[in-house]
Amino acid sequence: MIIGLVTAVAASVCYGTGSVLQAVGTRRSAREEVAARGAGAGATEHGGPSLSSTAKAAVTWEFIVGTVLDLIGFGLGALAARLLPLFLSQTIISANLVITALLSIKLLGLRLKQLEWISIGVLCGALVMLAVAAGPEGGHHAAMSFHWGLLIGSVVLIAGGSLIVRRLGRSGAIVAGLLSGLGFGALGVGVRILNGVDPFDLAQLLGDPALYAILVGGIGGMYLHTVALQVGSVNGATAALVVGETVVPGIVGVVWLGDTSREGLGWLAVFGFVLAVVSAVGVAYFGQSEAEEHGAQPKLPERAGL
Template sequence: MIIGLVTAVAASACYGTGSVLQAVGSRRSAQQEAAKGASAAGTTQHGGPSLSSTAKAAVTWEFMVGTVLDFVGFALGALAARMLPLFLSQTVISANLIVTALLSIKLLGIRLNRKEWMSIGVVCAALVLLATAAGHEGSGEAARSTHWWLLAITVVLMGGGWIAVHFLGSKAAILAGLLSGLGFGAIGVGVRILDGIDPFDLPTMLADPALYAIFIAGGVGMYLHTVALQIGSVNGATAALVVGETVLPGIIGVVWLGDTSRAGFAWMAVLGFLLAVAGAVAVAWFGEPDAHSATPAVEKDTPEPTAVA
């Protein structure tokens, strides 16, 4: 349990730091494009970021370092998902919201208001309750049909997210964050039920639909998260991601995979889970109005583009 918690906390730190660095890279890239008069080329007709602008954001050094941290966080999160109940591992990993909020103060020049600080405090209290109430993780054994259902649902959610971002444009920040969170949650479920891990058997692993659900959820989820960071509040997008990667995997873990709380502590687990989700939603709600008002601290010295008469 202790090793699993430490692993989940480390994954949370990697994800939180990675999100802020990716936001810095995304916003620096957007400002450079605007300075070149390329803002129109960087958006779709619906006001969202184009694939080319997202690709340009992805090659900034900040974004690449953030992506490396995400991969490290993924590996640590996958390990934690095998060692802890999903409602605990996913929620602890989702505490990257706190890391994101604190680092965004320094790196993005964002000032958190009192309601955001209170919401973060609620999330912290919820994590304490969950850690106290958590029991043993389930076996992870699931019917083969469950593996196929996971792949099918992942394809529908990620494909729907890709389409929605295209048509909603600049209004899709919270939705993109939520769907990216569902994608990362699908990774947690997939890692738990994946065949061929223990003992390691590569042919068995390659034949498991859950493996391809993990790849699809990871790739498209990362794209949607990048879009959310480009067009919305970094704290709001991350909070929406928290809800997506916490709620559904937690429910699946308890209902289908045998995750349990300690005897007599079920009420505490439920309370902690609800508080964690409520706190994350509150951060998204209170933080979203400032989505375009904060100027990244790293870009303060960049000259404004000169208007052409």
């Protein structure tokens, strides 16, 4: 349990730091593109970022370092997902919102509203409740139909979500953050049920649909999170991600994988879980104006071509 907790906290720090560095890279890329090509550069007809602008943001040094930290966080988070109940591991990892908020003040020059600080404080309290209430993790086995369902669901989620977010344009930041969180949530579930890990069996590992669900959820989630950072608040987008990667894996762990709380503390686990989600939503809601106040992306016209 202790190793799992330490691993989840370390993953949270990596993810939080990575998000802010990625936000720095996307904003610098957007400013440079506008300076080079004029207002409206890198926008789709719906006012959102084009695929080319997202690709350019992804090759800035800040974004690359942030991505490396995300990969380290992924490895640590994968270990935590196999050592702890999913509702605990995913929620602790989602506390990267706190790291993101603190670093965004220093690196992005943001000023958080009082209600955002309150929401972040409530989230920290909720995490303590979950840590106290968490019992032993459940199993790692799930029916093969569940593995296939996870893969199909991940593909539909990422493909359909990408189309929806592109049509929403600049108003799609929170939706993109939520969908990216669901992608990372699918990744967490996939890691938990992955066959061929213990004992290691390469053929079984490569033949497991959950492995490809992990890849789809991870890569697709990273793309959607990048889009969210391009068009919206870094704290708001990260908070929406927190909701997506916490709720679904937590429910799956309890309903299908046998995750439990300590005897007599089920009420505390449920209360802490709900409180964590509500507080994350609060950060997303109260931070919506941050993007416009501080310029997540230079102002784009309503309809602009490449």
